[in-house]
Amino acid sequence: MNTDISEVIIRPEGSLQILSYQEAQQLCDVSDAGLNDLLKRCALAVLNTGASEDDEPTLLNKYKRFSIEVTVKGRGVQLVLKNAPRHAFVDNKLITGIKEHLFAVIRDLIYSQNEVLQNPDLNLESSHGITNSVFHIARNALLMKPNILPNIVVCWGGHSIPEDEYKYSKHLGYELGLRNLDICTGCGPGVMKGPMKGAILGHGKQRYKNGRYIGITEPGIIAAEAPNAFVNELCIMPDIEKRLEAFIRIGHGIIILPGGPGTMEELLYLLSVILHPENQELMLPVILTGDECSRQYFESVMNFIHSTIGPAATEKLEVIIGHARDVAFKMQQNMEEVRQDRKASSDAYYYNWRLKLELDHQQPFLPTHENMANLNLYGNQEPHKLASELRKAFSGIVAGNVKAEGIRQIKEHGPFELRGDPHIMEAMDTLLHSFVEQKRMKLDYSEYRPCYKIDR
Template sequence: MNKIEYTTIRPLRTLNLLSQEEIQRISNSSEDLHRLFRDCALAILNTDSYQDDAEQILHTYADFDIKLVPQSRGVVLEIKNAPAQSFVDDKIIRGIQEHLSSALRDIVYTDFKILAGQTSPTSEQITDSVFMILRNADAIKPNTTPNLVVCWGGHSIPREEYDYAKHVGYELGLRNLDIITGCGIGAMKGPMKGAAVGHAKQQVKTGRYIGISEPGIIASESPNAIVNELVIMPDIEKRLEAFVRLGHSFIVFPGGVGTVEEIFYLLSILLHPENKQGIPLVFAGPESCREYFDTLDKFLRRCLGDEIAELYQIVIGEPATVGHIIREAVDSVHQARRESQDAYYFNWQLHIDPMLQQPFIPTHENMASLRLYPDMPRHELASNLRSAFSGIVAGNVKAFGIREVAKHGPYIINGDPDLMRAIDDLLRIFVREKRMKLGQDENAYKPCYKLLD
């Protein structure tokens, strides 16, 4: 494994000036804040890696370290044993240097300004925190009409699906639409890369390719090289809220358990009785994914009833059609926001239930205690299903989840027999289609979960 043994770089544009306490806590190896920044920095320097096992990445680069060194003109980052792919002729790639600066900005701001003093924040305070983190990152543009398309999908996908996502991104770029993704590879990189070409053809010089991540997932989904605005939220729940508050429409490409988690999060919001407004949602994939979306559609109907299909549209093939649908959807959002006097840049009027905002910690106790029964209110069932799939994501790729499963065995998930069979059927398909983990086939994958009825 090639490494850069020692280098120093200067943060770009942000945080050249830090307090002594901030420098000390970021640089002190005994501080949790140092470990947080170190792990995020390693993930960023591991950009475009095709390894999604966070625990393995941390093991491979166990000797990696990063510290802040105060100087007369601010601070520099002192880096030891960094992944070599982030450097050209021993100089760090500019985009990766900016991503490191963004990580430092978000971690310092979140810890010192947002989380300091918070014990049991209300739902409104959590939404305010999401807004303030995004505003501090300059991700909120108050004088821009709606044009942000959230693209969700898997990082472990075949080439045909990646090319399709890229073609859809190209159609979005031609229509002057910007992209938000989870910032990783696969279906997160494809739309950004395609949109960059579409923007270039339209002479758009200010195309936005926003990547939103969080510390638990960034190591397994390192930011791709197209991202030009990186934001690191403190947890997965605030990351998901950032998507729905910023985005003006949504496209879901084929993916695995992480994509299903995101779908259930959004559907829980749309199903909540306090939300009368819709959010444009399109499921899209190439012809080879027709069966995938048939399976996903049937799964969602089995879990939440046939009427759930009224909340999304499925498009197979035809990237230009997807682009046209999304352009019209964003224009409709623009009109609705103008009529309701809601902000273009942040969906304040959307109601998000507190159960979707409180961090779900995937311990074995929490996973086993999830209630998964069809007689529950549908938005609550969708929220609990989101938590179940979040736990499976953690067991697959997040360092905490991997350690929990290694220590205590697979997560136990209980619930209604029909729901358990529906989940089992879907997960077996994901394993067969290699959508659970990068580079693992059906025989190599060891489930981190066990379903009981």
Template sequence: MSSTPATVNARVFPRAGLDILSRQEVSRLRDASRGGLHDLLRRCTLAVLTSGSATDDPRAALIRYPDFDVQVQQQDRGVKLELSNAPAEAFVDGRIIVGVAELLFAVVRDIAYVSSEIQNNGDFDLSNPEDITNAVFEILRNARVLRSHVDPNLVVCWGGHSIGRAEYIYTKDVGYQLGLRALDICTGCGPGAMKGPMKGATIAHAKQRRRANRYIGITEPGIIAAESPNPIVNELVIMPDIEKRLEAFVRLGHGIIVFPGGVGTAEEILYLLGILLHPQNADVPFPLVFTGPRESAAYFDQIDRFLRLTLGESVAERYHIVVDDPREVATHMQRGFEKVKSHRLDSKDAFFFNWSLKIEPEYQHPFGPTHENMRKLHLYRDRPAHVLAADLRRAFSGIVAGNVKEEGMQAIEQHGPFIIDGEPEIMRALDELLQSFVAQNRMKMSGDYKPCYRLLT
């Protein structure tokens, strides 16, 4: 029987640029009713306080710390956080770790801002594509991650939270090569392939005596509890949903590296390729590299076959596969950034936000992973590739929800696995891909995996 974890009570004062909140914002953050924000605040702050957790069950932290609570207190000189029964691991000699405190106030900042200025503000019609993009921009600007007068240098790294040791070491090696070239890192902020590139880059940045390094983590409320921020993240942004999180990655980043992963990584790949395959984006340079150690070569062979089968042979023109060569990954990315810079200058687009990229509504509107919505996905090759990619992305998004998101897990427990149907050849290829993820332990960090889906093959 596990012992009761050590906890502390503490007051934490503002960091990371958050100094004041309105009385209305404080009231909503303290509101535990159905329409209030307190439960969301509690879950996200607990995820930050348990940074480095080795579980991907979003309910684990709340089960382990059932008496944890956080209250935002208004005071004359600003705000403070009152933590009750908080994980002791976030403190050293009675003082909260500085980086943890910074991320705590990033949580408060984003939850309050999204609620007051985006979701409950008549200035944004979140059914309108242009307004959605503007909302993504405003959230990133409020989080102070948009930097002007800086040449393209931000590499987004995607990949699995549940990866093997060899793959993790490889992500560090790639991060090291990126860091030597003065490139900054943005990931989904969790463990595994989201942590490795940041860890490698920190060593390289130190060797180059580079200061003000950026390790940006972009997450969303449905997944932060399952993938708590890794300790290297020094700029955290919590987007309101997965679609705005994904749009933030492609608008903010100048190129993307994809490491081996599971269904979440497949979702990200299909999201990006669906956008890049849109005819209006044909001439937009966006370096995209799939890479892993020699042991993972078969993984990307299978991904490549699946993409070619479903989206057509021409899809392979939008990505470059590199096996076991971290230096080539970094130099390819650096060369790609030169093309990005030239294109942005020619098109008079900003370096800090990719306004010109065309993103259709099906990639922006939140997808509810219900049994009904999963069954209605149209997985047939009778329409343009960029449209089919949107539904393929939703299929993987639903499986992610069933695997690691509390709402999705509850739906599976109540109604059984999601049913996914479509063109037989696509279903067979999808089944083969998902079975390989299960066999390679890419679905869960620990424990046996019970599929949350059933394919009609």
């Protein structure tokens, strides 16, 4: 039986109806300077929503005949999809939610390329310029909603988790939804999906009709975390650093559920920001939570943070195990404190301009073997700087696990090497081995091969 749709023509809606010929050419350009390869990879991930593949090479190999072409006709733009996954269609018509996500891919790729990355007025070599670029991309994606009180809760966690942890994330989302709190995640499956699904039920019971289920992703990881069906506001940032900054600029509170190295990357990034001396007084509540079965996971995480960065970091985090209602109630109370903090400082409710980020937090980290080996994983530095270096180490591990370029590097040159203080290296090794034992490193555990080795 044929498993894909041979050809379908889609006509975008809204502003995408009037793409210029130049923009269409960029989206069809297969050269290194063009956007077609990036469009193809992101579009295929969106069309493959709900499937079990969690790495890009597998997805591209399965649908190697897939192609997408953008043409400009007299009456507007057409998308020509060939050999697309059949499960993205109902009666040969593209599912509406997937169609919206596909349009979001085109919108963000074109805008980021032409209005941000190639815009001489946005200095991407400066911290303020990068913060402005994140703002412009988010605003173009209509994520900015003025005159709404703080209520966006960012939920981070793994895309491949046990069923009990997924159920807890749904229950948590339900409790948040009952309190009219909106959800923002990395947009994928697992813990990124559960809170949204639960919040929809909670919002429905409260007759809260304007529920927001915001998904923020980036091209390098979209194949592993394709947008789930509940996302109604999708935004694709150009790289992981801008994605992470978007979370903390747009969100009003952070909830961290169980995950793997990707979740640790997010947590360490967050610590590198909230531990910065200029951010000590800012209100950005952080709660780590999960069901009773995740207690060991959080103990491992907190032990790692305490033994590497120190008590200054663990004091910024609150752990609540097995009480989703308490987490939601506390987050609701925190929203009022965030409102008062923003109002007192005249900062916008919809974008946290006051957060201080170092340029090192914002510039893309390329996890090459050389860069990974040169990370400063030593304790003789300020806590927020050590947290930033540890974040890069976990970023490399994520790349080696799920990103096409990282997987290729591991195949060609072997595992990344990490070096640092013995106690930090031991703590990292212990944590990563606990992730392997808890099956938090890859969806297909039978094929898992560590992409790192620690030089003692």
